[in-house]
Amino acid sequence: MPYVNIRITREGATAEQKAALIKGATQLLVDVLGKNPATTVVVIDEVETDNWGIGGESITVRRQQGK
Amino acid sequence: MPYVNIRITREGATAEQKAALIKGATQLLVDVLGKNPATTVVVIDEVETDNWGIGGESITVRRQQGK
Amino acid sequence: MPYVNIRITREGATAEQKAALIKGATQLLVDVLGKNPATTVVVIDEVETDNWGIGGESITVRRQQGK
Amino acid sequence: MPYVNIRITREGATAEQKAALIKGATQLLVDVLGKNPATTVVVIDEVETDNWGIGGESITVRRQQGK
Amino acid sequence: MPYVNIRITREGATAEQKAALIKGATQLLVDVLGKNPATTVVVIDEVETDNWGIGGESITVRRQQGK
Amino acid sequence: MPYVNIRITREGATAEQKAALIKGATQLLVDVLGKNPATTVVVIDEVETDNWGIGGESITVRRQQGK
Structure with a gap:
Protein backbone atom coordinates (compact mmCIF):
# COMPACT_ATOMS: atom_id res chain seq x y z
CA MET A 1 0.00 0.00 0.00
CA PRO A 2 2.78 2.51 -0.57
CA TYR A 3 2.11 6.00 -1.88
CA VAL A 4 4.65 7.56 -4.23
CA ASN A 5 4.46 11.21 -5.26
CA ILE A 6 6.69 12.23 -8.16
CA ARG A 7 6.98 15.96 -8.70
CA ILE A 8 8.51 17.24 -11.94
CA THR A 9 8.41 20.46 -13.92
CA ARG A 10 5.74 20.68 -16.61
CA GLU A 11 7.88 20.44 -19.72
CA ALA A 25 7.87 3.20 -9.36
CA THR A 26 5.36 0.45 -8.62
CA GLN A 27 7.82 -2.26 -9.66
CA LEU A 28 10.52 -0.66 -7.48
CA LEU A 29 8.37 -1.09 -4.38
CA VAL A 30 7.63 -4.69 -5.35
CA ASP A 31 11.30 -5.51 -5.96
CA VAL A 32 12.82 -3.80 -2.92
CA LEU A 33 10.15 -4.28 -0.25
CA GLY A 34 7.83 -6.95 -1.61
CA LYS A 35 4.87 -4.53 -1.59
CA ASN A 36 1.57 -5.44 -3.21
CA PRO A 37 1.31 -3.59 -6.54
CA ALA A 38 -2.51 -3.71 -6.47
CA THR A 39 -2.61 -1.13 -3.66
CA THR A 40 0.48 0.88 -4.61
CA VAL A 41 -0.49 4.40 -5.64
CA VAL A 42 1.71 6.69 -7.75
CA VAL A 43 0.76 10.34 -8.28
CA ILE A 44 2.69 12.60 -10.65
CA ASP A 45 2.52 16.38 -10.15
CA GLU A 46 3.63 18.58 -13.04
CA GLN A 64 16.85 31.26 -20.06
CA GLN A 65 20.41 31.29 -18.74
CA GLY A 66 21.12 27.92 -20.28
CA LYS A 67 21.58 26.17 -16.93
CA MET B 1 -5.01 23.79 13.36
CA PRO B 2 -5.01 20.54 11.40
CA TYR B 3 -4.16 20.42 7.72
CA VAL B 4 -6.01 17.96 5.51
CA ASN B 5 -4.98 17.29 1.93
CA ILE B 6 -7.47 15.35 -0.19
CA ARG B 7 -6.12 14.12 -3.52
CA ILE B 8 -8.57 12.82 -6.13
CA THR B 9 -8.56 12.31 -9.87
CA ARG B 10 -9.91 15.22 -11.92
CA GLU B 11 -13.16 13.73 -13.15
CA ALA B 25 -13.30 16.88 6.74
CA THR B 26 -13.36 19.92 9.04
CA GLN B 27 -16.24 18.47 11.06
CA LEU B 28 -14.42 15.12 11.34
CA LEU B 29 -11.48 16.82 13.08
CA VAL B 30 -13.87 18.65 15.41
CA ASP B 31 -15.80 15.49 16.27
CA VAL B 32 -12.87 13.12 16.76
CA LEU B 33 -10.17 15.35 18.24
CA GLY B 34 -11.98 18.52 19.34
CA LYS B 35 -9.93 20.65 16.93
CA ASN B 36 -10.81 24.30 16.29
CA PRO B 37 -12.55 24.55 12.89
CA ALA B 38 -11.50 28.19 12.47
CA THR B 39 -7.88 27.15 11.89
CA THR B 40 -8.51 23.80 10.18
CA VAL B 41 -7.32 23.92 6.57
CA VAL B 42 -8.51 21.53 3.85
CA VAL B 43 -6.87 21.52 0.41
CA ILE B 44 -8.21 19.42 -2.47
CA ASP B 45 -5.88 18.47 -5.31
CA GLU B 46 -7.44 17.25 -8.56
CA GLN B 64 -10.51 2.28 -20.87
CA GLN B 65 -10.40 -1.31 -19.64
CA GLY B 66 -13.57 -0.83 -17.63
CA LYS B 67 -11.83 -1.26 -14.28
CA MET C 1 -8.60 5.60 -5.16
CA PRO C 2 -8.34 8.91 -3.28
CA TYR C 3 -5.44 9.71 -0.99
CA VAL C 4 -6.11 11.72 2.15
CA ASN C 5 -3.31 13.10 4.31
CA ILE C 6 -4.32 14.39 7.74
CA ARG C 7 -1.63 16.36 9.55
CA ILE C 8 -2.09 17.12 13.26
CA THR C 9 0.14 18.03 16.16
CA ARG C 10 1.41 15.11 18.25
CA GLU C 11 -0.56 15.64 21.43
CA ALA C 25 -12.35 10.29 6.00
CA THR C 26 -12.89 7.15 3.93
CA GLN C 27 -16.66 7.35 4.41
CA LEU C 28 -16.63 11.04 3.43
CA LEU C 29 -15.14 10.17 0.03
CA VAL C 30 -17.71 7.41 -0.43
CA ASP C 31 -20.62 9.68 0.50
CA VAL C 32 -19.63 12.78 -1.45
CA LEU C 33 -17.97 11.36 -4.55
CA GLY C 34 -18.93 7.68 -4.60
CA LYS C 35 -15.30 6.59 -4.34
CA ASN C 36 -14.35 2.96 -3.73
CA PRO C 37 -13.33 2.58 -0.05
CA ALA C 38 -11.16 -0.46 -0.85
CA THR C 39 -8.59 1.73 -2.60
CA THR C 40 -9.00 4.88 -0.49
CA VAL C 41 -5.82 5.58 1.48
CA VAL C 42 -5.67 7.76 4.59
CA VAL C 43 -2.34 8.70 6.16
CA ILE C 44 -2.09 10.59 9.46
CA ASP C 45 1.06 12.56 10.24
CA GLU C 46 1.63 13.59 13.86
CA GLN C 64 2.59 28.16 26.99
CA GLN C 65 0.74 31.44 26.42
CA GLY C 66 -2.62 29.73 26.84
CA LYS C 67 -3.65 30.30 23.24
CA MET D 1 19.22 19.98 0.42
CA PRO D 2 15.99 21.17 2.01
CA TYR D 3 12.67 20.97 0.18
CA VAL D 4 10.14 23.74 0.74
CA ASN D 5 6.58 23.50 -0.54
CA ILE D 6 4.56 26.72 -0.46
CA ARG D 7 0.84 26.28 -1.09
CA ILE D 8 -1.27 29.36 -1.81
CA THR D 9 -4.60 30.06 -3.47
CA ARG D 10 -4.48 30.87 -7.18
CA GLU D 11 -5.31 34.56 -7.10
CA ALA D 25 12.62 30.76 1.22
CA THR D 26 16.03 29.64 -0.01
CA GLN D 27 17.77 32.46 1.86
CA LEU D 28 15.83 31.61 5.04
CA LEU D 29 17.28 28.08 5.04
CA VAL D 30 20.77 29.50 4.46
CA ASP D 31 20.44 32.07 7.26
CA VAL D 32 18.85 29.85 9.91
CA LEU D 33 20.43 26.45 9.27
CA GLY D 34 23.41 27.14 7.01
CA LYS D 35 21.94 24.98 4.24
CA ASN D 36 23.48 24.91 0.77
CA PRO D 37 21.29 27.01 -1.57
CA ALA D 38 22.48 25.07 -4.64
CA THR D 39 20.48 22.02 -3.56
CA THR D 40 17.58 23.80 -1.86
CA VAL D 41 14.36 23.19 -3.76
CA VAL D 42 11.25 25.40 -3.48
CA VAL D 43 7.97 24.37 -5.12
CA ILE D 44 4.93 26.66 -5.18
CA ASP D 45 1.47 25.13 -5.61
CA GLU D 46 -1.36 27.45 -6.63
CA GLN D 64 -18.10 36.37 -1.56
CA GLN D 65 -18.91 37.05 2.08
CA GLY D 66 -16.15 39.63 2.33
CA LYS D 67 -14.12 37.57 4.80
CA MET E 1 15.49 18.42 -10.32
CA PRO E 2 12.59 16.08 -9.59
CA TYR E 3 11.35 15.45 -6.06
CA VAL E 4 10.11 11.98 -5.20
CA ASN E 5 8.34 11.22 -1.93
CA ILE E 6 7.90 7.55 -1.07
CA ARG E 7 5.56 6.86 1.84
CA ILE E 8 5.50 3.37 3.36
CA THR E 9 4.46 1.84 6.66
CA ARG E 10 7.19 1.58 9.30
CA GLU E 11 7.71 -2.18 9.34
CA ALA E 25 13.76 6.10 -7.99
CA THR E 26 16.59 8.38 -9.10
CA GLN E 27 17.49 6.04 -11.96
CA LEU E 28 13.85 5.86 -13.04
CA LEU E 29 13.75 9.64 -13.54
CA VAL E 30 17.02 9.48 -15.49
CA ASP E 31 15.81 6.63 -17.71
CA VAL E 32 12.30 7.89 -18.45
CA LEU E 33 12.74 11.66 -18.57
CA GLY E 34 16.48 12.22 -18.83
CA LYS E 35 16.56 14.12 -15.53
CA ASN E 36 19.82 15.08 -13.86
CA PRO E 37 20.45 12.69 -10.94
CA ALA E 38 22.63 15.24 -9.13
CA THR E 39 19.57 17.36 -8.31
CA THR E 40 17.01 14.58 -7.98
CA VAL E 41 15.76 14.35 -4.39
CA VAL E 42 14.10 11.27 -2.90
CA VAL E 43 12.52 11.38 0.56
CA ILE E 44 11.14 8.28 2.29
CA ASP E 45 8.52 8.67 5.00
CA GLU E 46 7.91 5.71 7.29
CA GLN E 64 -4.24 -8.60 13.06
CA GLN E 65 -6.91 -9.93 10.73
CA GLY E 66 -4.32 -11.49 8.47
CA LYS E 67 -5.12 -9.19 5.54
CA MET F 1 -4.09 31.18 4.65
CA PRO F 2 -0.96 29.76 3.00
CA TYR F 3 0.51 26.43 4.02
CA VAL F 4 4.29 26.04 4.02
CA ASN F 5 5.98 22.67 4.48
CA ILE F 6 9.71 22.76 5.15
CA ARG F 7 11.44 19.40 4.92
CA ILE F 8 15.00 19.07 6.27
CA THR F 9 17.23 16.25 7.45
CA ARG F 10 17.13 15.51 11.18
CA GLU F 11 20.54 16.77 12.21
CA ALA F 25 8.46 31.79 6.37
CA THR F 26 5.34 33.48 7.74
CA GLN F 27 6.88 36.93 7.28
CA LEU F 28 7.90 36.04 3.71
CA LEU F 29 4.27 35.38 2.77
CA VAL F 30 3.22 38.65 4.40
CA ASP F 31 5.94 40.66 2.64
CA VAL F 32 5.59 39.16 -0.85
CA LEU F 33 1.87 38.46 -1.14
CA GLY F 34 0.25 40.39 1.72
CA LYS F 35 -1.07 37.18 3.29
CA ASN F 36 -2.64 37.18 6.75
CA PRO F 37 -0.10 35.74 9.23
CA ALA F 38 -2.87 34.63 11.62
CA THR F 39 -3.92 31.86 9.25
CA THR F 40 -0.50 31.06 7.76
CA VAL F 41 0.58 27.55 8.74
CA VAL F 42 4.20 26.34 8.68
CA VAL F 43 5.03 22.67 9.26
CA ILE F 44 8.62 21.43 9.55
CA ASP F 45 9.38 17.77 8.83
CA GLU F 46 12.70 16.40 10.05
CA GLN F 64 30.50 9.48 5.45
CA GLN F 65 32.17 10.42 2.17
CA GLY F 66 32.60 14.01 3.31
CA LYS F 67 30.19 15.38 0.70
Whole structure:
Protein backbone atom coordinates (compact mmCIF):
# COMPACT_ATOMS: atom_id res chain seq x y z
CA MET A 1 0.00 0.00 0.00
CA PRO A 2 2.78 2.51 -0.57
CA TYR A 3 2.11 6.00 -1.88
CA VAL A 4 4.65 7.56 -4.23
CA ASN A 5 4.46 11.21 -5.26
CA ILE A 6 6.69 12.23 -8.16
CA ARG A 7 6.98 15.96 -8.70
CA ILE A 8 8.51 17.24 -11.94
CA THR A 9 8.41 20.46 -13.92
CA ARG A 10 5.74 20.68 -16.61
CA GLU A 11 7.88 20.44 -19.72
CA GLY A 12 6.04 18.10 -22.03
CA ALA A 13 6.15 14.67 -20.42
CA THR A 14 3.99 12.40 -22.58
CA ALA A 15 1.30 9.99 -21.43
CA GLU A 16 3.68 7.16 -22.36
CA GLN A 17 6.46 8.62 -20.19
CA LYS A 18 4.08 9.10 -17.29
CA ALA A 19 2.87 5.50 -17.69
CA ALA A 20 6.52 4.40 -17.53
CA LEU A 21 7.03 6.35 -14.30
CA ILE A 22 3.93 4.73 -12.78
CA LYS A 23 4.99 1.24 -13.86
CA GLY A 24 8.60 1.72 -12.78
CA ALA A 25 7.87 3.20 -9.36
CA THR A 26 5.36 0.45 -8.62
CA GLN A 27 7.82 -2.26 -9.66
CA LEU A 28 10.52 -0.66 -7.48
CA LEU A 29 8.37 -1.09 -4.38
CA VAL A 30 7.63 -4.69 -5.35
CA ASP A 31 11.30 -5.51 -5.96
CA VAL A 32 12.82 -3.80 -2.92
CA LEU A 33 10.15 -4.28 -0.25
CA GLY A 34 7.83 -6.95 -1.61
CA LYS A 35 4.87 -4.53 -1.59
CA ASN A 36 1.57 -5.44 -3.21
CA PRO A 37 1.31 -3.59 -6.54
CA ALA A 38 -2.51 -3.71 -6.47
CA THR A 39 -2.61 -1.13 -3.66
CA THR A 40 0.48 0.88 -4.61
CA VAL A 41 -0.49 4.40 -5.64
CA VAL A 42 1.71 6.69 -7.75
CA VAL A 43 0.76 10.34 -8.28
CA ILE A 44 2.69 12.60 -10.65
CA ASP A 45 2.52 16.38 -10.15
CA GLU A 46 3.63 18.58 -13.04
CA VAL A 47 4.64 22.04 -11.82
CA GLU A 48 5.04 25.21 -13.93
CA THR A 49 8.67 26.26 -14.33
CA ASP A 50 7.86 29.64 -12.70
CA ASN A 51 6.78 27.74 -9.61
CA TRP A 52 9.86 25.54 -9.16
CA GLY A 53 13.07 26.94 -7.75
CA ILE A 54 16.53 25.62 -7.07
CA GLY A 55 19.57 27.62 -6.03
CA GLY A 56 17.22 30.53 -5.24
CA GLU A 57 16.11 30.92 -8.87
CA SER A 58 13.11 29.66 -10.80
CA ILE A 59 13.57 27.02 -13.46
CA THR A 60 12.19 29.54 -15.98
CA VAL A 61 15.12 31.86 -15.28
CA ARG A 62 17.62 29.01 -15.23
CA ARG A 63 16.41 27.74 -18.61
CA GLN A 64 16.85 31.26 -20.06
CA GLN A 65 20.41 31.29 -18.74
CA GLY A 66 21.12 27.92 -20.28
CA LYS A 67 21.58 26.17 -16.93
CA MET B 1 -5.01 23.79 13.36
CA PRO B 2 -5.01 20.54 11.40
CA TYR B 3 -4.16 20.42 7.72
CA VAL B 4 -6.01 17.96 5.51
CA ASN B 5 -4.98 17.29 1.93
CA ILE B 6 -7.47 15.35 -0.19
CA ARG B 7 -6.12 14.12 -3.52
CA ILE B 8 -8.57 12.82 -6.13
CA THR B 9 -8.56 12.31 -9.87
CA ARG B 10 -9.91 15.22 -11.92
CA GLU B 11 -13.16 13.73 -13.15
CA GLY B 12 -15.75 16.46 -12.76
CA ALA B 13 -16.16 17.06 -9.02
CA THR B 14 -18.48 20.07 -8.67
CA ALA B 15 -18.00 23.12 -6.45
CA GLU B 16 -20.82 21.76 -4.27
CA GLN B 17 -19.09 18.40 -3.88
CA LYS B 18 -15.81 20.08 -3.03
CA ALA B 19 -17.60 22.28 -0.47
CA ALA B 20 -19.03 19.10 1.06
CA LEU B 21 -15.54 17.57 1.32
CA ILE B 22 -14.24 20.73 3.03
CA LYS B 23 -17.16 20.85 5.46
CA GLY B 24 -17.04 17.12 6.19
CA ALA B 25 -13.30 16.88 6.74
CA THR B 26 -13.36 19.92 9.04
CA GLN B 27 -16.24 18.47 11.06
CA LEU B 28 -14.42 15.12 11.34
CA LEU B 29 -11.48 16.82 13.08
CA VAL B 30 -13.87 18.65 15.41
CA ASP B 31 -15.80 15.49 16.27
CA VAL B 32 -12.87 13.12 16.76
CA LEU B 33 -10.17 15.35 18.24
CA GLY B 34 -11.98 18.52 19.34
CA LYS B 35 -9.93 20.65 16.93
CA ASN B 36 -10.81 24.30 16.29
CA PRO B 37 -12.55 24.55 12.89
CA ALA B 38 -11.50 28.19 12.47
CA THR B 39 -7.88 27.15 11.89
CA THR B 40 -8.51 23.80 10.18
CA VAL B 41 -7.32 23.92 6.57
CA VAL B 42 -8.51 21.53 3.85
CA VAL B 43 -6.87 21.52 0.41
CA ILE B 44 -8.21 19.42 -2.47
CA ASP B 45 -5.88 18.47 -5.31
CA GLU B 46 -7.44 17.25 -8.56
CA VAL B 47 -5.01 15.16 -10.57
CA GLU B 48 -5.26 14.23 -14.27
CA THR B 49 -6.06 10.55 -14.82
CA ASP B 50 -2.82 10.15 -16.83
CA ASN B 51 -0.93 11.23 -13.71
CA TRP B 52 -2.52 8.83 -11.20
CA GLY B 53 -1.53 5.19 -11.10
CA ILE B 54 -2.59 2.16 -9.12
CA GLY B 55 -1.57 -1.43 -9.74
CA GLY B 56 1.15 -0.13 -12.04
CA GLU B 57 -1.30 1.38 -14.55
CA SER B 58 -2.68 4.87 -15.02
CA ILE B 59 -6.32 5.57 -14.25
CA THR B 60 -6.75 6.58 -17.91
CA VAL B 61 -5.81 3.05 -18.98
CA ARG B 62 -7.90 1.43 -16.26
CA ARG B 63 -10.98 3.45 -17.26
CA GLN B 64 -10.51 2.28 -20.87
CA GLN B 65 -10.40 -1.31 -19.64
CA GLY B 66 -13.57 -0.83 -17.63
CA LYS B 67 -11.83 -1.26 -14.28
CA MET C 1 -8.60 5.60 -5.16
CA PRO C 2 -8.34 8.91 -3.28
CA TYR C 3 -5.44 9.71 -0.99
CA VAL C 4 -6.11 11.72 2.15
CA ASN C 5 -3.31 13.10 4.31
CA ILE C 6 -4.32 14.39 7.74
CA ARG C 7 -1.63 16.36 9.55
CA ILE C 8 -2.09 17.12 13.26
CA THR C 9 0.14 18.03 16.16
CA ARG C 10 1.41 15.11 18.25
CA GLU C 11 -0.56 15.64 21.43
CA GLY C 12 -1.75 12.21 22.43
CA ALA C 13 -4.23 11.09 19.79
CA THR C 14 -5.13 7.48 20.65
CA ALA C 15 -5.25 4.50 18.28
CA GLU C 16 -9.04 4.63 18.60
CA GLN C 17 -9.15 8.30 17.58
CA LYS C 18 -6.86 7.64 14.64
CA ALA C 19 -9.05 4.70 13.59
CA ALA C 20 -12.05 7.07 13.71
CA LEU C 21 -10.24 9.57 11.47
CA ILE C 22 -9.42 6.81 8.96
CA LYS C 23 -12.98 5.49 8.98
CA GLY C 24 -14.56 8.95 8.78
CA ALA C 25 -12.35 10.29 6.00
CA THR C 26 -12.89 7.15 3.93
CA GLN C 27 -16.66 7.35 4.41
CA LEU C 28 -16.63 11.04 3.43
CA LEU C 29 -15.14 10.17 0.03
CA VAL C 30 -17.71 7.41 -0.43
CA ASP C 31 -20.62 9.68 0.50
CA VAL C 32 -19.63 12.78 -1.45
CA LEU C 33 -17.97 11.36 -4.55
CA GLY C 34 -18.93 7.68 -4.60
CA LYS C 35 -15.30 6.59 -4.34
CA ASN C 36 -14.35 2.96 -3.73
CA PRO C 37 -13.33 2.58 -0.05
CA ALA C 38 -11.16 -0.46 -0.85
CA THR C 39 -8.59 1.73 -2.60
CA THR C 40 -9.00 4.88 -0.49
CA VAL C 41 -5.82 5.58 1.48
CA VAL C 42 -5.67 7.76 4.59
CA VAL C 43 -2.34 8.70 6.16
CA ILE C 44 -2.09 10.59 9.46
CA ASP C 45 1.06 12.56 10.24
CA GLU C 46 1.63 13.59 13.86
CA VAL C 47 3.99 16.58 14.08
CA GLU C 48 5.88 17.80 17.16
CA THR C 49 4.50 21.08 18.54
CA ASP C 50 7.92 22.74 18.05
CA ASN C 51 7.60 21.95 14.35
CA TRP C 52 4.13 23.40 13.74
CA GLY C 53 3.59 27.13 13.47
CA ILE C 54 0.62 29.40 13.01
CA GLY C 55 0.60 33.19 13.26
CA GLY C 56 4.40 33.09 13.10
CA GLU C 57 4.74 31.18 16.39
CA SER C 58 5.19 27.52 17.21
CA ILE C 59 2.35 25.62 18.86
CA THR C 60 4.71 24.96 21.80
CA VAL C 61 4.93 28.71 22.45
CA ARG C 62 1.21 29.24 21.90
CA ARG C 63 0.33 26.48 24.38
CA GLN C 64 2.59 28.16 26.99
CA GLN C 65 0.74 31.44 26.42
CA GLY C 66 -2.62 29.73 26.84
CA LYS C 67 -3.65 30.30 23.24
CA MET D 1 19.22 19.98 0.42
CA PRO D 2 15.99 21.17 2.01
CA TYR D 3 12.67 20.97 0.18
CA VAL D 4 10.14 23.74 0.74
CA ASN D 5 6.58 23.50 -0.54
CA ILE D 6 4.56 26.72 -0.46
CA ARG D 7 0.84 26.28 -1.09
CA ILE D 8 -1.27 29.36 -1.81
CA THR D 9 -4.60 30.06 -3.47
CA ARG D 10 -4.48 30.87 -7.18
CA GLU D 11 -5.31 34.56 -7.10
CA GLY D 12 -2.91 36.18 -9.52
CA ALA D 13 0.55 35.84 -8.00
CA THR D 14 2.98 37.17 -10.63
CA ALA D 15 6.19 35.53 -11.85
CA GLU D 16 8.08 38.26 -9.95
CA GLN D 17 6.26 37.47 -6.70
CA LYS D 18 6.89 33.77 -7.14
CA ALA D 19 10.57 34.48 -7.81
CA ALA D 20 10.63 36.47 -4.55
CA LEU D 21 9.13 33.53 -2.65
CA ILE D 22 11.74 31.18 -4.11
CA LYS D 23 14.60 33.55 -3.31
CA GLY D 24 13.31 34.35 0.18
CA ALA D 25 12.62 30.76 1.22
CA THR D 26 16.03 29.64 -0.01
CA GLN D 27 17.77 32.46 1.86
CA LEU D 28 15.83 31.61 5.04
CA LEU D 29 17.28 28.08 5.04
CA VAL D 30 20.77 29.50 4.46
CA ASP D 31 20.44 32.07 7.26
CA VAL D 32 18.85 29.85 9.91
CA LEU D 33 20.43 26.45 9.27
CA GLY D 34 23.41 27.14 7.01
CA LYS D 35 21.94 24.98 4.24
CA ASN D 36 23.48 24.91 0.77
CA PRO D 37 21.29 27.01 -1.57
CA ALA D 38 22.48 25.07 -4.64
CA THR D 39 20.48 22.02 -3.56
CA THR D 40 17.58 23.80 -1.86
CA VAL D 41 14.36 23.19 -3.76
CA VAL D 42 11.25 25.40 -3.48
CA VAL D 43 7.97 24.37 -5.12
CA ILE D 44 4.93 26.66 -5.18
CA ASP D 45 1.47 25.13 -5.61
CA GLU D 46 -1.36 27.45 -6.63
CA VAL D 47 -4.75 26.01 -5.66
CA GLU D 48 -8.17 27.07 -6.97
CA THR D 49 -10.24 28.92 -4.36
CA ASP D 50 -12.98 26.27 -4.65
CA ASN D 51 -10.42 23.70 -3.55
CA TRP D 52 -9.11 25.48 -0.44
CA GLY D 53 -11.11 25.54 2.76
CA ILE D 54 -10.71 27.07 6.18
CA GLY D 55 -13.31 27.20 8.93
CA GLY D 56 -15.30 24.59 7.00
CA GLU D 57 -15.90 26.90 4.02
CA SER D 58 -14.17 27.32 0.69
CA ILE D 59 -12.18 30.47 0.01
CA THR D 60 -14.56 31.15 -2.89
CA VAL D 61 -17.47 31.41 -0.45
CA ARG D 62 -15.46 33.41 2.07
CA ARG D 63 -14.42 35.94 -0.60
CA GLN D 64 -18.10 36.37 -1.56
CA GLN D 65 -18.91 37.05 2.08
CA GLY D 66 -16.15 39.63 2.33
CA LYS D 67 -14.12 37.57 4.80
CA MET E 1 15.49 18.42 -10.32
CA PRO E 2 12.59 16.08 -9.59
CA TYR E 3 11.35 15.45 -6.06
CA VAL E 4 10.11 11.98 -5.20
CA ASN E 5 8.34 11.22 -1.93
CA ILE E 6 7.90 7.55 -1.07
CA ARG E 7 5.56 6.86 1.84
CA ILE E 8 5.50 3.37 3.36
CA THR E 9 4.46 1.84 6.66
CA ARG E 10 7.19 1.58 9.30
CA GLU E 11 7.71 -2.18 9.34
CA GLY E 12 11.44 -2.65 9.45
CA ALA E 13 12.80 -1.41 6.13
CA THR E 14 16.60 -1.59 6.42
CA ALA E 15 19.11 1.12 5.49
CA GLU E 16 20.09 -1.07 2.53
CA GLN E 17 16.49 -1.29 1.31
CA LYS E 18 16.04 2.44 1.68
CA ALA E 19 19.27 3.02 -0.25
CA ALA E 20 17.87 0.78 -3.00
CA LEU E 21 14.66 2.84 -3.14
CA ILE E 22 16.69 6.06 -3.41
CA LYS E 23 18.92 4.63 -6.13
CA GLY E 24 16.06 3.06 -8.06
CA ALA E 25 13.76 6.10 -7.99
CA THR E 26 16.59 8.38 -9.10
CA GLN E 27 17.49 6.04 -11.96
CA LEU E 28 13.85 5.86 -13.04
CA LEU E 29 13.75 9.64 -13.54
CA VAL E 30 17.02 9.48 -15.49
CA ASP E 31 15.81 6.63 -17.71
CA VAL E 32 12.30 7.89 -18.45
CA LEU E 33 12.74 11.66 -18.57
CA GLY E 34 16.48 12.22 -18.83
CA LYS E 35 16.56 14.12 -15.53
CA ASN E 36 19.82 15.08 -13.86
CA PRO E 37 20.45 12.69 -10.94
CA ALA E 38 22.63 15.24 -9.13
CA THR E 39 19.57 17.36 -8.31
CA THR E 40 17.01 14.58 -7.98
CA VAL E 41 15.76 14.35 -4.39
CA VAL E 42 14.10 11.27 -2.90
CA VAL E 43 12.52 11.38 0.56
CA ILE E 44 11.14 8.28 2.29
CA ASP E 45 8.52 8.67 5.00
CA GLU E 46 7.91 5.71 7.29
CA VAL E 47 4.46 5.89 8.88
CA GLU E 48 3.23 3.96 11.94
CA THR E 49 0.71 1.23 11.07
CA ASP E 50 -1.87 2.91 13.37
CA ASN E 51 -1.59 6.00 11.18
CA TRP E 52 -2.11 4.37 7.78
CA GLY E 53 -5.53 3.31 6.62
CA ILE E 54 -6.95 1.58 3.57
CA GLY E 55 -10.48 0.32 3.12
CA GLY E 56 -11.48 2.39 6.17
CA GLU E 57 -9.28 0.36 8.54
CA SER E 58 -5.79 0.90 9.92
CA ILE E 59 -2.96 -1.34 8.79
CA THR E 60 -2.57 -2.40 12.45
CA VAL E 61 -6.08 -3.85 12.42
CA ARG E 62 -5.64 -5.39 8.96
CA ARG E 63 -2.41 -7.11 10.03
CA GLN E 64 -4.24 -8.60 13.06
CA GLN E 65 -6.91 -9.93 10.73
CA GLY E 66 -4.32 -11.49 8.47
CA LYS E 67 -5.12 -9.19 5.54
CA MET F 1 -4.09 31.18 4.65
CA PRO F 2 -0.96 29.76 3.00
CA TYR F 3 0.51 26.43 4.02
CA VAL F 4 4.29 26.04 4.02
CA ASN F 5 5.98 22.67 4.48
CA ILE F 6 9.71 22.76 5.15
CA ARG F 7 11.44 19.40 4.92
CA ILE F 8 15.00 19.07 6.27
CA THR F 9 17.23 16.25 7.45
CA ARG F 10 17.13 15.51 11.18
CA GLU F 11 20.54 16.77 12.21
CA GLY F 12 19.98 18.68 15.41
CA ALA F 13 17.94 21.75 14.52
CA THR F 14 17.10 23.46 17.81
CA ALA F 15 13.70 24.75 18.94
CA GLU F 16 15.07 28.27 18.45
CA GLN F 17 16.09 27.52 14.87
CA LYS F 18 12.73 25.97 14.13
CA ALA F 19 10.99 29.01 15.63
CA ALA F 20 13.09 31.19 13.31
CA LEU F 21 12.02 29.13 10.29
CA ILE F 22 8.35 29.49 11.30
CA LYS F 23 8.69 33.24 11.87
CA GLY F 24 10.68 33.82 8.68
CA ALA F 25 8.46 31.79 6.37
CA THR F 26 5.34 33.48 7.74
CA GLN F 27 6.88 36.93 7.28
CA LEU F 28 7.90 36.04 3.71
CA LEU F 29 4.27 35.38 2.77
CA VAL F 30 3.22 38.65 4.40
CA ASP F 31 5.94 40.66 2.64
CA VAL F 32 5.59 39.16 -0.85
CA LEU F 33 1.87 38.46 -1.14
CA GLY F 34 0.25 40.39 1.72
CA LYS F 35 -1.07 37.18 3.29
CA ASN F 36 -2.64 37.18 6.75
CA PRO F 37 -0.10 35.74 9.23
CA ALA F 38 -2.87 34.63 11.62
CA THR F 39 -3.92 31.86 9.25
CA THR F 40 -0.50 31.06 7.76
CA VAL F 41 0.58 27.55 8.74
CA VAL F 42 4.20 26.34 8.68
CA VAL F 43 5.03 22.67 9.26
CA ILE F 44 8.62 21.43 9.55
CA ASP F 45 9.38 17.77 8.83
CA GLU F 46 12.70 16.40 10.05
CA VAL F 47 13.72 13.32 8.07
CA GLU F 48 16.35 10.71 9.03
CA THR F 49 19.50 10.91 6.91
CA ASP F 50 18.98 7.28 5.78
CA ASN F 51 15.63 8.37 4.34
CA TRP F 52 16.81 11.36 2.30
CA GLY F 53 18.60 10.90 -0.99
CA ILE F 54 20.18 13.15 -3.55
CA GLY F 55 22.27 12.11 -6.52
CA GLY F 56 21.05 8.55 -5.97
CA GLU F 57 22.70 8.24 -2.54
CA SER F 58 21.43 8.70 0.99
CA ILE F 59 22.62 11.66 3.04
CA THR F 60 24.05 9.14 5.53
CA VAL F 61 26.39 7.81 2.85
CA ARG F 62 27.23 11.28 1.55
CA ARG F 63 28.14 12.48 5.06
CA GLN F 64 30.50 9.48 5.45
CA GLN F 65 32.17 10.42 2.17
CA GLY F 66 32.60 14.01 3.31
CA LYS F 67 30.19 15.38 0.70
